[in-house]
Amino acid sequence: MLTRHLQNPILSPNPANSWESFAVFNGTIIHTNDKYFLFYRAMGEEVDYQGRKMRLSTIGLAKSPDGVNFNSRKQFLKPEMKWELFGLEDPRVTKIDNLYFLFYTALSDFPPNYTSIKVAVAVSSDLETISERHLVTPFNAKAMTLFPEKIDDFYTTLLTVNTDRPPSVIGLAQFKELKTLWDEKFWKEWYESLDDHTINIRRVNSDQTEIGAPPVKTKNGWLLVHSYIKHYLSQNVPKEFRIEAVLLDNSNPQKIVGRIETPLLNAEMDYERNGQTKDIVFPSGAVIENKKLKVYYGGADFCCALAEGNLSGLFSHFEINSPTVLKCKKFAHNPLLQPIPEHSWESKAVFNPGVIVLNNKVYLLYRALSDDNISNLGLAVSCDGLYIDERLPEPVYPLPWPAGWKMLG
Numbered sequence: 001m002l003t004r005h006l007q008n009p010i011l012s013p014n015p016a017n018s019w020e021s022f023a024v025f026n027g028t029i030i031h032t033n034d035k036y037f038l039f040y041r042a043m044g045e046e047v048d049y050q051g052r053k054m055r056l057s058t059i060g061l062a063k064s065p066d067g068v069n070f071n072s073r074k075q076f077l078k079p080e081m082k083w084e085l086f087g088l089e090d091p092r093v094t095k096i097d098n099l100y101f102l103f104y105t106a107l108s109d110f111p112p113n114y115t116s117i118k119v120a121v122a123v124s125s126d127l128e129t130i131s132e133r134h135l136v137t138p139f140n141a142k143a144m145t146l147f148p149e150k151i152d153d154f155y156t157t158l159l160t161v162n163t164d165r166p167p168s169v170i171g172l173a174q175f176k177e178l179k180t181l182w183d184e185k186f187w188k189e190w191y192e193s194l195d196d197h198t199i200n201i202r203r204v205n206s207d208q209t210e211i212g213a214p215p216v217k218t219k220n221g222w223l224l225v226h227s228y229i230k231h232y233l234s235q236n237v238p239k240e241f242r243i244e245a246v247l248l249d250n251s252n253p254q255k256i257v258g259r260i261e262t263p264l265l266n267a268e269m270d271y272e273r274n275g276q277t278k279d280i281v282f283p284s285g286a287v288i289e290n291k292k293l294k295v296y297y298g299g300a301d302f303c304c305a306l307a308e309g310n311l312s313g314l315f316s317h318f319e320i321n322s323p324t325v326l327k328c329k330k331f332a333h334n335p336l337l338q339p340i341p342e343h344s345w346e347s348k349a350v351f352n353p354g355v356i357v358l359n360n361k362v363y364l365l366y367r368a369l370s371d372d373n374i375s376n377l378g379l380a381v382s383c384d385g386l387y388i389d390e391r392l393p394e395p396v397y398p399l400p401w402p403a404g405w406k407m408l409g
Contacts, residue, residue, distance in 0.1 A: 001264045001317065002243070002295060002307035009271045009303035011040065011062060011070055019044045019075050020060055023276050025298035028092045028214070029067065029285035030100070030127075036067040037127050038285070038296070039076060039091040039102060040304055043276075050085065052110045057087035059104060061127075067287075067294065068306065077104070077122055083135045084120055086110040090284065094146040094214050096155070097178070100124045103144040106135065114140040114164035121181060134182035139191050140164050143211035147222070152251060157181070158224070160210045161194060166233060167360055168208055170199045170226075172254050199254055201226065201246055205360045206384030208232035212243065212283030213295065218311075220320055221247035221257045225283045225295055228263070233360065234383045241280045242266055243297060243307075247318060258320035264295070265307055275300025336388060337366060337380060345376045345395050355385075364388075368395060 015021045020042035027040035042060040049056055059077035062070035079085050084106035091104045102122045109116035119141045122133040136144065137159070144159035154174035161171045173190055180186050190197065201209045212226040228244040231237040243265040247258035267279040277300055285296035294308045337350045346368035353366035362385040368378040376395035380388050 001260070001262065001314065002293075002309040004265075004269065005068060005306040005308065007068055008269070008305040008307075009299060010068055010306050011038065011304035013302070014073065017044075017073070017075075019056075019058055019078075020073070021045055022055055023302045024060060025276075025301050025304055026090045026282055026284040027062075027296050027298070027304040029287055029294075029296045030093045030095060031067065031287055031289070032095065032127070034065070036064040036070075037093070038062045038064065038070055038304065039093055041089050041091065041298075042075065050110075052086070054086070054110050057089045057107075059088050059091050059102070067289075077102070077130070077133075081106075081120075081133065081135070083108045083118065086112065086116070088120075090143065092143070092145040092211075092214055092284065094148050096146060096148055096150075098125070099178075100127055101146050101181075103136070103146070105142045112164075114162070117142065117164050119144040119159060136182055136187070137161075138184050138187055143227075145211055145214040147215055147253070149217070151253060155180075156253060158199075158211050158215065158253075161191070163210065166208060167202075167205065168210065169194065170201055170209060170211060171197045172199055173197060197254075199248070199256065201228070201256070201259075204384055204386075205357070205362075206231055206233040206386075212297075213286035215248065215253070216286050216288050216293075217250065218247075218288070218315075220315060220318070221250055222253050223286070223288075223293070224248055225264070225286045225293075227282050231384060234387060235389045237384070237387055239279075240266070241282065243281050243283045243295065245314075247320065258318040260314075260317045261319075262317070264309070264314075265297070267300070269299070271303055271305065272299040275302025277301040281305075331386065333386070336382075336386075337364070337391075339368075343368075343393065345370050345374070346378055347371050348373070350378065353380075357385075365396070 023043040027038045043055045061076035063072040064070040087107040089105040093102045106120035119136040122130045141161045142163045147156040156174045162168045208229040210227040215222040215224045225245050228242045230240040242263035249255040249257045267281045282298040291311050299305045349369040353364040362382040364380045368376045377397040379392045379396045381390040
């Protein structure tokens with residue numbers, strides 16, 4: 001659905017700069033004053049840092065006259081505060097009220113965990129200098145962005161919450177003053193009622209979503225290009241990183257008004273399949289120019305790339321403001337369950353399952369038949385409802401008879 005630029009990757013590691021010699025990826029773009037500014041995550045070689053052996057992530061900046069050929073690269077942000085001491089990752093930039101807000105993931109410890117991975121923001125008036133920087137979330141979160149205009153007189157943000165204590169959720173927050181962005185009291189109260197602020201983009205519970213590019217306004221709604229990871233929580237199925245898109249209502253962005261059921265981009269090219277992490281395409285920037293959507297993304301956690309598509313063609317794939325017709329088809333890997341000859345209690349047949357979802361897992365309670373036609377109940381567990389991750393070797397009902405006991409009659 002998107003066409004990769006012929007010059008991909010548009011930004012690669014620079015061995016001449018120690019801070020970006022290993023990887024440069026997940027770039028976010030902004031076009032202003034006839035220049036394109038690409039902020040990106042940069043990683044250098046492994047070093048001893050703060051008593052840890054690690055590759056430090058910082059934020060780099062490259063400039064371009066055309067959005068493709070980038071130069072004037074420099075290290076724009078590096079650790080200064082204790083809450084970002086062990087790295088700055090995955091920036092996203094937005095301009096509002098003549099100020100630029102650069103959000104990033106801040107790491108306060110290494111190896112990082114959900115208590116040390118939070119969102120921070122740096123504020124600039126000219127994209128050259130930083131006037132202030134703040135820790136934003138007091139809880140685990142990543143991938144935050146700000147809408148480029150007020151919505152119903154509110155500043156509005158999107159962020160991905162609980163990314164490192166899945167399942168993650170996409171959340172929306174609104175406030176009257178920009179300084180509320182770094183108000184710890186506001187965020188603690190917001191987090192306590194998290195369920196009231198979510199936007200459910202996931203199709204099934206075993207998948208994972210994350211904010212990709214800052215939203216772009218169109219007449220049909222806010223276009224949100226995001227990361228969609230299929231089978232993220234499944235144990236026996238490979239993860240599949242995709243770039244996808246939804247439309248959010250222009251006046252109520254918590255409401256999804258359109259979505260495309262197929263990915264805009266999958267990992268297919270060598271620079272997307274082979275790098276620091278295999279088979280990853282991760283969107284982090286988007287602009288609409290000349291009736292085209294341009295998506296900037298990271299390839300294999302190693303380089304920055306660009307893909308673009310005709311806007312009208314893209315919108316023709318959206319289901320917008322219309323009820324979706326339920327279309328069912330048989331699962332390609334049926335049957336989910338088959339008799340197991342080695343289990344005498346379910347050696348003849350397994351059928352008629354009942355299903356319940358508990359704690360993001362799917363439990364199938366099914367009827368099992370032995371060779372002498374005695375019925376039992378078996379239990380299987382799936383993380384995504386498609387593939388069986390666990391199947392109990394004994395029936396759950398009736399319970400097995402203790403050794404030496406016999407049924408009377």
